[in-house]
Amino acid sequence: MTRIAVVTGGTRGIGEAISLKLKEKGRFVIANYGGNDAAAKEFSDRTGIAVRKWDVGNHQACLDACAAIESEFGPIDIMVNNAGITRDATMVKMTFEQWDEVIRVDLTGCFNMAKGRVCRNA
Numbered sequence: 001m002t003r004i005a006v007v008t009g010g011t012r013g014i015g016e017a018i019s020l021k022l023k024e025k026g027r028f029v030i031a032n033y034g035g036n037d038a039a040a041k042e043f044s045d046r047t048g049i050a051v052r053k054w055d056v057g058n059h060q061a062c063l064d065a066c067a068a069i070e071s072e073f074g075p076i077d078i079m080v081n082n083a084g085i086t087r088d089a090t091m092v093k094m095t096f097e098q099w100d101e102v103i104r105v106d107l108t109g110c111f112n113m114a115k116g117r118v119c120r121n122a
């Protein structure tokens with residue numbers, strides 16, 4: 001049976017390469033993205049890979065997205081937590097809001113997706 005893979009931030013950059021490699025290896029890939037609809041559409045048209053938009057930093061959105069994917073395609077076998085943002089600055093220049101946004105997307109996003117997948121299948 002074809003294994004199902006979800007790649008967060010899978011439409012651009014490193015995530016795009018991961019999505020393409022998983023597809024090449026025979027997995028059914030769903031690539032998540034956060035806001036760039038044009039880039040996601042171009043990626044999906046070019047590769048045939050399904051794309052879905054949600055914010056990995058939003059806990060409920062991750063639970064809902066995992067439920068929707070499992071209902072549409074089947075249980076998620078592979079989860080690649082790639083989505084991330086950069087707000088680099090020295091400590092003096094970095095604002096709390098920048099710090100908080102990076103933690104929310106890069107770190108809490110992984111927890112949110114794990115909850116969405118693992119706890120549904122526990």
Ligand SMILES: NC(=O)c1ccc[n+]([C@@H]2O[C@H](COP(=O)([O-])OP(=O)(O)OC[C@H]3O[C@@H](n4cnc5c(N)ncnc54)[C@H](OP(=O)(O)O)[C@@H]3O)[C@@H](O)[C@H]2O)c1
Binds near residue numbers: 034056
């Ligand atoms: N590039 C590097 O040199 C480097 C080095 C070390 C670590 N990393 C890490 O590797 C990962 C990928 O980096 P990259 O350079 O390939 O990034 P990128 O080109 O900026 O692509 C980021 C991807 O993540 C998505 N994304 C961003 N915020 C999101 C959110 N809140 N919810 C869902 N999706 C979101 C983007 O969607 P949209 O297209 O909609 O914006 C895009 O698909 C990141 O975690 C980054 O921190 C990168």
